[in-house]
Each structure stands twice: as structure tokens, then as C-alpha cells.
Amino acid sequence: MQILLLFGPDLIKTNPGLAIGLVVLLAVAIQTGLALVGSARRLAHQRRQLSRERERLDYLVRAAKSQWHNAELEKASWNGWRKFRVHKKVSECEDVCSIYLQPHDGKPIPGFQPGQYLTFGLDIPGRDRQLVRCYSLSESSLKQEYYRVSIKKERAPRDKPGIPAGTASTFFNDVVREGDILNAKAPTGHFYMDTAKEAPVVLMGAGVGITPVLAMANHIADSGSKREAWFFFVCRNGQEYMLRQDVDRLRKFDNIRVFVCFSKPAEAEVKDRDYDREGRLNVQLLKEVLPSSTYDYFMCGSGPFMKDMYDGLIEWGVPDGRIHFEAFGPASVKRVTEAKAAAPAATAAAPVGGKVTFAKSNRSCAWDGTAANLYELAKANGVRIDYGCGAGSCGSCLVAVKSGDVAYKDPPGFAVEAGSCLTCVGCPKGDVVLDA
Ligand SMILES: Cc1cc2nc3c(=O)[nH]c(=O)nc-3n(C[C@H](O)[C@H](O)[C@H](O)COP(=O)(O)OP(=O)(O)OC[C@H]3O[C@@H](n4cnc5c(N)ncnc54)[C@H](O)[C@@H]3O)c2cc1C
Incomplete structure (x- = not known):
């Protein structure tokens, strides 16, 4: 075109044939160029579609594999206690050890959902x-x-x-040795992350509360999933920084962002080398670093930590159903949905005055307000019931209710099946007969 503009009028006069030839050549060149750009665009579009299709297929394959893996390993599950040998014991930091367990019978072990736990039955010398x-x-289920x-x-x-x-924690840290045998339930x-989903997640652990959320992050890393994950961990300083190797490994994955907060770094500790942020882990930090609030949140830590985070997330507009948490002790977070849904009668302390019968043990006692819950009442009256978390989370103290009703002052961590009750957080509503 430029050539024609430069020489156009003269060229047409002096050599019209050449001018026409040039115009034709130019038109062909433009058409070819346009066709090339069009095909390049089409190609790029097809490549994008192919890559999206490949990602979708990868996801489907991973989901199918995960389903197959869970179904296969479910077959390896067991009821009651199973013996495990301590294969390896590692000191993680001051006062924290990791115990690696292999089944004593040498048979396969079932997988688990990242976030789940083992229940141990410990025979500790000196205890009756x-x-x-x-x-x-704390590891990936893979x-x-x-x-x-x-x-x-x-x-x-x-x-x-x-x-x-x-x-128990002193027993594990100070007494248990490699080669020892321990009893554990499946x-x-x-409290777990659904591994078949790809929704982006925020995983937050405070102190030893890192364990279940680390299992979730490790699962994302080990499965090759491209799921977006933000991993936050807070502890006092390097002395309390447990499972550091696992956390450092997570940093290598493009889809996982890691933030380690030291609330009180030691003098010799350096930001960006030993930790990422000084201070507590709170919603303010999430607002600073997350591109939006649209995530599924999983958290575990002390009662006050989880209450602060939960309240802050709700205030930030995160829907209640997207916030998942687990307490290692008594429940400290009351969900907004529970507060709205709970009828006063369901949560009110059970009235004093009923009679509790422990049928198997052939004991009856008055519910006179001295015991905090049915487990305490049973213990005070010599009735043995298994006990685990004391917070209505682990299900160890589940007992069948033969007649009557049981109320919960604080809702248990999961829906208790009909006809049963969690004695560690339950109180009788009138006369009750328990199968204990
Ligand atoms: C689902 C779930 C998962 C868990 N996951 C983990 C995990 O991954 N890692 C982990 O470390 N923990 C975890 N826990 C917590 C763990 O189960 C134990 O609760 C914890 O190890 C303490 O048990 P313990 O027997 O050592 O302490 P306990 O003997 O039960 O004592 C607890 C505390 O009470 C104090 N105490 C003892 N007697 C008295 C008394 N008379 N008066 C006042 N205080 C007293 C003790 O000094 C101690 O500080 C989890 C708990 C649950 C429910």
C-alpha cells in the first residue's frame, strides 16, 4: 500500500501493467495475511480448548482414581482395635513428635479423607x-x-x-519407642476436605492444629491436583515450628501459597528466611493477601483462635457453610446458623431431677446437677464408658439410649445417629436408660 501511495499516480501513468500487478499482489498478500491471522487465532482457540479439555479429563481421572482408591482401601478397613507397630518416631520440634505406624498384621490399610483422625486405646503402665x-x-492419605x-x-x-x-501426649513423646505396638481404631x-472437588481452599492451622490442615495441603500436593490452596500456619517462633519440612515442600507447588506467621519471633530469626509474617494469623491478614473471600475455609487451633477467625470470616461475608473447623478440646465456636436454628429448649441446660439408669452395669442414679454430663455421672458411679475428646467430636463415648431423651448444651461436632448419645457432652432430659 505504501509503495502505491508513494509511486501510485506516476506508476499508473508510466507502467499501468506493473501497477495492476502490484495491486493484485498486495490484495493476495492481505488476504493471505488475514487468513493466517485467522488460522493462528483459531489454532490458539483450539489449543486453549484442548488444554481446558485436558484439565477436565485430568480432573475426571483424578476423581475416578480417588473414588477407586477409597473404595479399594475401604475394603481394608476394620472394626474395633487393630494393632500397629511404631515404624518410625521423629522429633519435629520442642515437645512435638511424629509417629509413623504400620499395621502389625502386614495387611493393607485403608485410605482416609484428609482431616480425619485415628483413635488410640493406650495401655499406659500404672493406669488401671x-x-x-x-x-x-498429618500426612497425605495417598x-x-x-x-x-x-x-x-x-x-x-x-x-x-x-x-x-x-x-497420653507425654506417653507418646517420652515413652513410646520404635517397634512398640499400639491399638488404633480405623x-x-x-472434619475433612472433599478431595473430589476442585473448589479453592484456605487452610489454617494454629500450633498443633496444623495437623489436619497439613494433611489437606499434602493431599493437594501429592495428588497433582491444580486446586488453588492458601496455607496459613501460626506459631510462636522457630522453636514451635513443627512439620517444617512438610510446609517448606508445599512452597514448591505453583497452586499452593504458604504463609507462616511467627507471633513472637526470636531475635535471631529473620523475616522471609525463617517466617513470612510477624504477628498473629487473623482475618486482617487474609483480607490483605487473598484476592477475594470466595473460598472454602478449613481451620484448626485453640478455642480463641477459631472463635476470632470464625467471627471475622462471618463479618467479612463468608457464608457459614463454607467455614469448616475442628476443636481438639471443648467446642468454642458457635455457628450463626446454629444460634438461629436452635430452639431454646434444645440448647437449654437439662433440668435437674431425672433418673439415669445404666442398664448393663445395673446402676441407677439421680441427675442432681453435680455432674457436668452423662459421662461424668457414669464415671462418678463406677460405670465405664470409653472416652476420647471430651468435646463431642470423636464419638468414643457414644452409647445407645434405650429410653428417654438426651440434650446437648453445646451441639456435638457431628450429627449423632438416632437412638444414641454422646455422653461426654450430653445431659438427660428427664428419666433416661442408657445401654452402658
Ligand atoms: C479429633 C481430635 C484430633 C486431635 N488431634 C491431635 C493432634 O493431631 N495432635 C495433638 O497433639 N493433639 C491432638 N488432639 C488432642 C489429643 O486428643 C489430646 O486431647 C491431647 O494430646 C491431650 O491429651 P493428654 O492425655 O495428653 O492430656 P490429659 O491427661 O487429658 O490432660 C489435658 C490437660 O489437662 C491438664 N490436667 C490434667 N489433670 C488436670 C487437673 N486435675 N486439673 C486441671 N488440669 C489438668 C494437663 O496438664 C494437660 O494440660 C486431638 C483431639 C481431637 C478430639
């Missing part, structure tokens, strides 16, 4: 009865050869001299 405690699985739990030794309260340190729990 088995101690039941729950510990979250490691089929072993289970890993990571346990923090519960120190005695500083302001209460004479009180012993936590029994993985269970209602």
Missing part, C-alpha cells in the same frame, strides 16, 4: 484402664504404607503446681 485419645493424621500422627506434649498448667502433664471424623 485403657486411655482413649484421638490424633489427626501414602499407603503407613499412617502418621504428630503429637504435642501437653504441659501442666503453669499456674497449677502439682497438676500432672497430659497423660480413621474417622467429619
Whole structure:
């Protein structure tokens, strides 16, 4: 075109044939160019479609594999106690150890949903009865050869001299050795991340509450999923930074962003080398770093931590159903939906005055307000019921109700099946007969 504009009028006069030839050539060139651009666009579009299709297929294959894996491994599940050998014991940081368990019978072990836990029945020397405690699985469920739990030794309260340190956690940290045999029930729990979904997630752990959310992040990493994940962990400083190797490994994955907060870094600790943020993990930090609030949130930590996070997320406009949490002790978070839905009668403390009968043990006692719950009442009257979390989360203390009704002051961590009750958080509504 430029050539024609430059030489156009003269060229037409002096050599019209050449001018026409040039115009034709130019038209062909433009047409070819346009055709080329069109095909390049089509090609790019097809490539994008192909890549989307490949991602969709990858996802379907992963989901099918995960379903198959779960179904296959479900067959390897068991009822009651099963013996596990401590294959490896690793010190993670001060007061925290990881225990790697392999089945003593050498048979396969079932997979689990990341976030679930194992229930241990511990025969601790000097105790007259088995101690039941729950510990979250901290590894990805795709490691089929072993289970890993990571346990923090519960120190005695500083302001209460004479009180012993936590029994089970001290036993695991100070007494258990490689080669020891432990009794465990099959993985269970209602706090888990659905691995068949691809919805972006925010995973938050405070202190030892890192264990279930780390299992979730590890699952995303190990499965090759491209699911967007934000992983937040808060502890005091490097001395309390447990499972650091796992957390560092997560940083290598493009789809996983990691933020480690030290609430009180030691003098020698350096930001961006030892930790990412100084201060607490709170909703303010999430607002700063997350592109939006549209995520599924999973969190585990101390009562106050979870209450702060939950309240903050609700205030930020996150729907209640997208916030998932687990307490390692008594429940501290009351969901807004529960507060709205709960009729006053369902949550009110059960009135004093009924009679509780423990049918198997052939004992009856008055519900006179001295015991905090049915488990405490049973214990005070010599009736043995299994006990785990004391928070209505683990299901260890589940007992069948033969007649009568049981109420919960704080809602249990999961829907209790009809005809049963969780004694560690339940109180009788009038006369009750329990199968214990
Ligand atoms: C679903 C679930 C998952 C869990 N996952 C993990 C996990 O991954 N890692 C982990 O470390 N923990 C986890 N826990 C917590 C764990 O189950 C135990 O509760 C924890 O290890 C403490 O048990 P313990 O027997 O050592 O302490 P306990 O003996 O039950 O004592 C608890 C605390 O009470 C204090 N105490 C003892 N006697 C008294 C008294 N008379 N008065 C006042 N205080 C007293 C102790 O010093 C201690 O600090 C989980 C809990 C649940 C429910």
C-alpha cells in the first residue's frame, strides 16, 4: 500500500501493467495475511480448548482414581482395635513428635479423607484402664504404607503446681519407642476436605492444629491436583515450628501459597528466611493477601483462635457453610446458623431431677446437677464408658439410649445417629436408660 501511495499516480501513468500487478499482489498478500491471522487465532482457540479439555479429563481421572482408591482401601478397613507397630518416631520440634505406624498384621490399610483422625486405646503402665485419645493424621492419605500422627506434649498448667502433664501426649513423646505396638481404631471424623472437588481452599492451622490442615495441603500436593490452596500456619517462633519440612515442600507447588506467621519471633530469626509474617494469623491478614473471600475455609487451633477467625470470616461475608473447623478440646465456636436454628429448649441446660439408669452395669442414679454430663455421672458411679475428646467430636463415648431423651448444651461436632448419645457432652432430659 505504501509503495502505491508513494509511486501510485506516476506508476499508473508510466507502467499501468506493473501497477495492476502490484495491486493484485498486495490484495493476495492481505488476504493471505488475514487468513493466517485467522488460522493462528483459531489454532490458539483450539489449543486453549484442548488444554481446558485436558484439565477436565485430568480432573475426571483424578476423581475416578480417588473414588477407586477409597473404595479399594475401604475394603481394608476394620472394626474395633487393630494393632500397629511404631515404624518410625521423629522429633519435629520442642515437645512435638511424629509417629509413623504400620499395621502389625502386614495387611493393607485403608485410605482416609484428609482431616480425619485415628483413635488410640493406650495401655499406659500404672493406669488401671485403657486411655482413649484421638490424633489427626498429618500426612497425605495417598501414602499407603503407613499412617502418621504428630503429637504435642501437653504441659501442666503453669499456674497449677502439682497438676500432672497430659497423660497420653507425654506417653507418646517420652515413652513410646520404635517397634512398640499400639491399638488404633480405623480413621474417622467429619472434619475433612472433599478431595473430589476442585473448589479453592484456605487452610489454617494454629500450633498443633496444623495437623489436619497439613494433611489437606499434602493431599493437594501429592495428588497433582491444580486446586488453588492458601496455607496459613501460626506459631510462636522457630522453636514451635513443627512439620517444617512438610510446609517448606508445599512452597514448591505453583497452586499452593504458604504463609507462616511467627507471633513472637526470636531475635535471631529473620523475616522471609525463617517466617513470612510477624504477628498473629487473623482475618486482617487474609483480607490483605487473598484476592477475594470466595473460598472454602478449613481451620484448626485453640478455642480463641477459631472463635476470632470464625467471627471475622462471618463479618467479612463468608457464608457459614463454607467455614469448616475442628476443636481438639471443648467446642468454642458457635455457628450463626446454629444460634438461629436452635430452639431454646434444645440448647437449654437439662433440668435437674431425672433418673439415669445404666442398664448393663445395673446402676441407677439421680441427675442432681453435680455432674457436668452423662459421662461424668457414669464415671462418678463406677460405670465405664470409653472416652476420647471430651468435646463431642470423636464419638468414643457414644452409647445407645434405650429410653428417654438426651440434650446437648453445646451441639456435638457431628450429627449423632438416632437412638444414641454422646455422653461426654450430653445431659438427660428427664428419666433416661442408657445401654452402658
Ligand atoms: C479429633 C481430635 C484430633 C486431635 N488431634 C491431635 C493432634 O493431631 N495432635 C495433638 O497433639 N493433639 C491432638 N488432639 C488432642 C489429643 O486428643 C489430646 O486431647 C491431647 O494430646 C491431650 O491429651 P493428654 O492425655 O495428653 O492430656 P490429659 O491427661 O487429658 O490432660 C489435658 C490437660 O489437662 C491438664 N490436667 C490434667 N489433670 C488436670 C487437673 N486435675 N486439673 C486441671 N488440669 C489438668 C494437663 O496438664 C494437660 O494440660 C486431638 C483431639 C481431637 C478430639
